[in-house]
Each structure stands twice: as C-alpha cells, then as structure tokens.
Amino acid sequence: MEKFNRKIPYNNLPLLPPKAEIETKSILRKTISAGRALAQLNGTLLNLPNPTLFLDTIYLQEAKASSEVENIITTKDELYKSLVADRKVDNSATKEVLSYKEALWLGLEQLKTKPFITTNLCVKIVQCIKQNNASIRNTPGTTLSNAQGEVIYTPPTGEAIIREKLANLEKFINEDVTIDPLIKMAILHYQFEAIHLFSDGNGRTGRILLLLYLKLSGLLDTPAIYLSEYMIKNKLEYYSRLRAVTENNEWEDYILYMLDMIEETSNKGLKRLNKITSAMDETASEIKRKLPKVYSKDLIEILFRLPYTKRQHLIDENIGNLKTVGNYLIELEKYGFLKSEKVGKEKLYLNQKLLEILENKE
Ligand SMILES: Nc1ncnc2c1ncn2[C@@H]1O[C@H](COP(=O)(O)OP(=O)(O)O)[C@@H](O)[C@H]1O
Ligand SMILES: [Mg+2]
DSSP, X not given: OOOOOTTSOOTTOOOSSOSSOOSOHHHHHHHHHHHHHHHHHHHHHHHSSSTTTTHHHHXXXXXXXXXXXXXXXXXXHHHHHHHHSOSOOOOHHHHHHHHHHHHHHHHHHHHHHOOSOOHXXXXXXXXXXXXXXXXXXXXXXXXXXXXXXXXXXXXXOSHHHHHHHHHHHHHHHHHOOSSOHHHHHHXXXXXXXXXOOSSSOHHHHHHHHHHHHHHHTTSOSSOOOOTHHHHHHTHHHHHHHHHHXXXXXXXXXXXHHHHHHHHHHHHHHHHHHHHHHHHXXXXXXXXXXXOTTTOOHHHHHHHHHSSEEOHHHHHHTTSOOHHHHHHHHXXXXXXXXXXXXXXXXXXXXXXXXXXXXXXXXX
C-alpha cells in the first residue's frame, strides 16, 4: 500500500472489498452476538400492536444525536415542541435536525420503490438534510480536521475519481453476497466516509445509510434503532477507528466497534421499548379506571407517539370534535396524565412519563 499523507487527496483509496482478513474469529463472534441482539429488537418491534408507533420519536432521537456528532446542537424539548407546534422554527440547528429526520423518512420511502442504495439516493438524502442543491464535490479543498484544527484526512478529489469509487461502492453494497450483512454494513460505512463525496453532510448521510441498509438487508424490518446514541458516547473512538483503517489498514477494530454499536443500541433500544410499552399499558388502565369516557385505544397511542400532543392531533385521529377533545385534554391534565404548556398562541400537552423514559440515558 502506498504511504498515506493526510494532507494530500487520497486518490489511492483502495476499492472494496478490503484487502485484509475480515472474517476473523473475534469479528465472527461479535457478529453473532450483535446479530442476536438485533434480531431480538426486530422481533419486539414486529410484535408491537402498531410497529410504526414509536418511529417518530426514535427517528427524532437519532436525528438529534447524529447531528450532535457534527456539533449541531439542540435540546430535546425544543425539538419536540418545534415538531408539534405550529410556530415557525427559527433556530437553525433545530431546523437542520428536523430536516435530518425528514431525510431519514425520505430514504426509507425511496427504498420501497427502488430497493437499492445508490449515489442518487445519497444525493437526495443530503439535499434534504441540508435543504440545498448539494451534489458530488467538484471543487478541491475539502479536508477533515480534528478538534485542534489539524488536517487529519483529505478525501479523493476529481469528479471522475470520486465516481469510480462510488461505482465500486454501489456494486459492493448491492451485489456482494459473500460477506455477512452486518460486517458489510461496517465496511460500506467506512468507504462512504472515506470517499466523502459531499463537501458537507457526509457523516449524517452515512449514518442514515446505516439504517437504510439494515432495512434493505432484512435485518431490521422497521429500522427503529438509535445508533447515534453510541457514536455520541464513543465519538473519539469512532474517529480514531476510521483513521486507523486509512492509515494502517486496521479493519478489525473498526468493524468490532461498529458491531458493538449494533449490539449495544439494540439492547438499549429493546429495554427502552419495553419501558414505553409498560408505561403505555399502565396509563391505559389508569385512564380506563379514572376517566372511562375519555379512554380509547387510539387516544393512548396519540399520547405515546411523541412527548407532546395538542388538540389538532386528537381531531386528526377522529377522537372527537374540537370541543370534545378540548374537554378530554382538560380532564387528562386534571388527573395528572398530561401537563399543558403554552407555546406561542398554542397549548401543547406534555406526557411527562414518556419524556422521562426518553431522556433516561442509563
Ligand atoms: N479520518 C476520517 N476518515 C474518513 N471519514 C471520517 C474521518 N473522520 C471523520 N470522518 C467522517 O466524516 C464525518 C464528518 O463529515 P461531514 O461532511 O462534515 O459530515 P456532516 O456534515 O454530517 O457533519 C464524520 O461524522 C465521520 O463520519
Ligand atoms: Mg459537517
């Protein structure tokens, strides 16, 4: 391998598959445990009465954390409120996180008609995240720096070279059937980041691809997994593992890192899911007992879809007319199930129980 210089465009980035021993004993062992955790999460998600129920919340969390990896910071409370309230969002970080969530949905939607990961899809995703016309880099000058401002990596330059690497990556993703999908997921993520096809948004697009790939490969039917939770916690390691692949062809530790991410976030996701469903059952039986006229299964689902709700959400789900749902919300607040909060001219209702579970990092 040619000597790598972090300040010179890495046009020699090797094509896939990697020239290294990939199926080592520790990788295979970790693939099994990560795969098992993921399968459990998948089963639990499939058994939910409504598998899409928590998607908005999970995707919002993922969007927030994935953006935070890139130092785009907003608070959960601000995000949830911005999503539910009618007022215009004017905080740029919040806007970007909400766009990220839209991009994730867009990606999943696209897979329904075109079940492949393509460069085109990545362009659509990044455009949605950035809300601009971003496309493949065609001007030189993109570099990656560390927190101290030193250049640590310079991706390949020249559209032809970038396209050649992308064609190879696409082929690897969609045609290689010899490598276990979880290991493949780790490999394709490295390559995507190393090609760094955009001038910005590569980290976030790359992390959306992880979820899309889990869906595509049949590992997670509803890709409701909060992967970036792990990356936030182990961010420096994420960066150093990526670097070690480039500089020393050290694939093993990088792949183990990615597999550990799958295992840990599957386990945590499973626990959180169980907590939310128990809280939901508890709330349902209490409302049934204390406010039998207000209770309905649909109402409970609305209260647990996002931490905040409002009258319009109840109307949209045919719970009742404006007057009826207004009264329901007042009753629910009186009995301590919700807490109202004024945001602009609107009244939002917070489900504190749900918010606490979501905020609990453990
Ligand atoms: N040494 C490296 N080699 C390749 N990719 C890297 C390296 N260090 C970081 N990255 C990736 O680059 C991403 C940041 O790129 P950027 O285009 O700014 O993404 P975003 O706008 O989503 O922040 C990181 O999240 C990571 O995925
Ligand atoms: Mg960036």
